[in-house]
Amino acid sequence: MKARALASLAVASMVLAGCGILPASPQPAPSTYLPEPSPSEGDTPGALSPDGFTAAQRMTVRVRNIGCGFLSTGSGFALDAHTLVTNRHVVENAATVEVSTYDGRIIQAKAASTTTVADIAIVSTEQSLGAAFAVRAAADPVRGDVITVVGYPNGGRLTTASGVVLGASADPLGGAVGPVLASSVSIAPGSSGSPAFNEKGEVVGVIYAKNFSNQSFLVPISTLNTLLTEKSLLVPATDSCTT
Amino acid sequence: MNEPPVEWRFDDYTPTPRILPPRRASWRRARSALAIVAIVGLAALSAYLWSVNGTWVRQNETLRESASSLGAQLAQASADALAAQSELDDATARIRSLVNDEAQAGDKALVLTDVGAKLVECADARAQHIRYLNSASRYTAASLTANEAAVNEFCTSVIAAYVDAVAST
Numbered sequence: 001m002k003a004r005a006l007a008s009l010a011v012a013s014m015v016l017a018g019c020g021i022l023p024a025s026p027q028p029a030p031s032t033y034l035p036e037p038s039p040s041e042g043d044t045p046g047a048l049s050p051d052g053f054t055a056a057q058r059m060t061v062r063v064r065n066i067g068c069g070f071l072s073t074g075s076g077f078a079l080d081a082h083t084l085v086t087n088r089h090v091v092e093n094a095a096t097v098e099v100s101t102y103d104g105r106i107i108q109a110k111a112a113s114t115t116t117v118a119d120i121a122i123v124s125t126e127q128s129l130g131a132a133f134a135v136r137a138a139a140d141p142v143r144g145d146v147i148t149v150v151g152y153p154n155g156g157r158l159t160t161a162s163g164v165v166l167g168a169s170a171d172p173l174g175g176a177v178g179p180v181l182a183s184s185v186s187i188a189p190g191s192s193g194s195p196a197f198n199e200k201g202e203v204v205g206v207i208y209a210k211n212f213s214n215q216s217f218l219v220p221i222s223t224l225n226t227l228l229t230e231k232s233l234l235v236p237a238t239d240s241c242t243t
Numbered sequence: 244m245n246e247p248p249v250e251w252r253f254d255d256y257t258p259t260p261r262i263l264p265p266r267r268a269s270w271r272r273a274r275s276a277l278a279i280v281a282i283v284g285l286a287a288l289s290a291y292l293w294s295v296n297g298t299w300v301r302q303n304e305t306l307r308e309s310a311s312s313l314g315a316q317l318a319q320a321s322a323d324a325l326a327a328q329s330e331l332d333d334a335t336a337r338i339r340s341l342v343n344d345e346a347q348a349g350d351k352a353l354v355l356t357d358v359g360a361k362l363v364e365c366a367d368a369r370a371q372h373i374r375y376l377n378s379a380s381r382y383t384a385a386s387l388t389a390n391e392a393a394v395n396e397f398c399t400s401v402i403a404a405y406v407d408a409v410a411s412t
Contacts, residue, residue, distance in 0.1 A: 022288070025295050026302045033313055052335035062346055064353075071353055073346075098349075104342040106349065155350065157343045 049132075053102055056197055057160070058132035062100040062152040063123075063193060067093050073155035077195040077203065078129040079122075085134070085224065086193030087208045088114040088121045091237060097123060101130055102158055113234035115227055117177045118219045119208040121193075122227075122234060134195060137202035140181065140220040143167040149185045149207055149216070151194025161185050163216070172211055181205055181218040191216075351411065358405045365398040 049058060063074040063086050074090030076099065084099065091097050097109035107127045114121045141147060145165045153159055163185030171180050187194070187210050196205040196218050205218030227233050372394050375382055 022291065023295055023299075025298045029302055029305060029309070033309070051338065052331040053338075064346075064350065066353055069357065071350055071357075073350070100342065100346050100349075102342065103338065104345050152346075155346065157339045 051103070055132040056148070056150050056195070056201060057158055058102050058130055059134055060102065060150045060152075060158065060195060061129065062155065062158075063090050064098040064100065064155075065091055065094040066096040066098065068095050073152065073190050074192040075151035075190065075194040075207075076123065077150075077193075077206075078133050079228075080133050081128040081130070082125050084123050084125070084129060085195075085206060086121050086123060087119045087206065087219075088237075089119055089208070090193050091121045091123060094237070099123070099125060099129070103130075105130075112237040114237045115233050115235065116175075117227065117233055118180075118223045119173070119175060119192075120206060120219055120224060120227055121237065134203045135201065136225060137198060137200075137204045137221050138225075140222050141165045141198055141204045145204075146199055147183060147185060147196045147204060147218075149183075149187060149191065149194045149196050151187070151191040151207065153188035153191045155190040161187065166215065168220075169217065172217060173209055176219070176223075178223055179220070180208075181220050183216050183218060185216045186214055187216045351408065354408045358401065358408050361401040362405060365394075365401045368394045368397060 049055070059078045061076045061078065061084055063076045063084075065072045065074065070093075072090070074086055076084045076086030076090070078084050091109075091112045091114070094112075097112060099107045099109060101107065105127075107125050107129065109123045110126050112121050112123045143165055146162060147165060148160060148162045150158070150160050163183050166182040166184060168179040169182040183196070183205075185196070185207070187207055191207050192209075194207040195203045196207060198204045202221075203224075204221045206221075206224060207216055208219055209217040211217070372387075372390055375387055375390060379387060
């Protein structure tokens with residue numbers, strides 16, 4: 001008798017306790033499975049424009065130096081709608097400087113300023129260079145950092161090449177005041193003035209030379225930042241055909 | 244003075260009704276109530292579980308159908324995206340090629356324009372030299388020879404530049 005009573009109690013306890021762990025009915029299924037739109041990445045340097053070009057490619061321009069009896073090409077990149085950065089030697093002795101954008105627009109340069117501190121020139125234009133502009137890094141890259149260079153080697157097609165920073169070095173051409181950066185990025189004549197980007201898409205340097213070991217050299221972004229801050233270091237470039 | 248023993252007689256026995264203690268009776272009632280509660284509870288639990296199971300099964304079927312449909316849509320969208328990406332890559336390559344062709348053509352046009360101007364200078368220099376020769380009595384032979392050599396050197400370099408420019412087009 002006593003055992004049966006205990007069994008009944010146990011059953012009742014189990015029934016009552018079971019209510020606490022009973023599976024619940026499913027929640028109503030969602031009416032749509034479409035994800036919420038994510039924040040646009042259209043403003044980042046790596047983002048593609050509708051025509052399939054990245055911001056880094058859109059801000060990079062081909063520079064044509066039409067001198068008196070010679071023609072040379074280089075690269076550059078837009079700082080804003082009417083200002084671009086290239087190398088001093090790219091626009092040196094120019095009668096006219098023309099800029100070609102990634103989509104084939106040809107823009108006449110209005111004026112150029114150069115400096116003796118580094119192989120840098122700042123060129124201004126009447127027409128707009130486009131809508132993609134350089135975001136300058138606050139600090140120079142260090143040894144081992146991966147960089148990507150976008151430019152027009154040999155005056156040809158818009159090209160992207162990657163490598164790593166090999167470290168600070170003295171200017172192999174002996175013209176720069178401060179140290180420059182050596183990198184493993186393979187470049188060619190015509191790449192001069194190309195922007196070098198870090199992995200965040202910020203400009204960390206400006207390509208200006210290479211050596212026989214196929215190492216390339218960059219003007220570090222800190223030098224460019226200083227030049228853009230200290231405008232007195234920049235002087236107007238002279239027209240070689242009138243001097 | 245001893246009293247005589249009382250004789251016990253069987254006839255004196257009258258059976259009394261058997262009455263359980265009150266405590267055992269209430270226990271039995273409680274036990275019965277518990278059993279009824281347990282049976283009702285189990286029945287309710289079974290009904291609930293059956294209902295919940297049915298709901299889960301129905302929703303599972305709905306979700307499976309929805310997942311299958313979305314999977315098909317996703318596969319189609321992925322295929323469309325790949326095709327669009329391929330077309331975009333082709334278009335981008337085409338743009339690069341056209342921009343490059345335009346830039347090269349611009350370079351060559353500038354070079355040819357420059358060479359053309361130099362050819363005009365060459366022709367002018369030769370015409371001038373012919374005028375010198377027509378008035379040769381006014382000049383020394385050495386100066387005429389020197390001028391001819393200079394004009395020829397200039398024109399040779401211009402013609403070489405022209406040949407190079409044409410060859411590269």
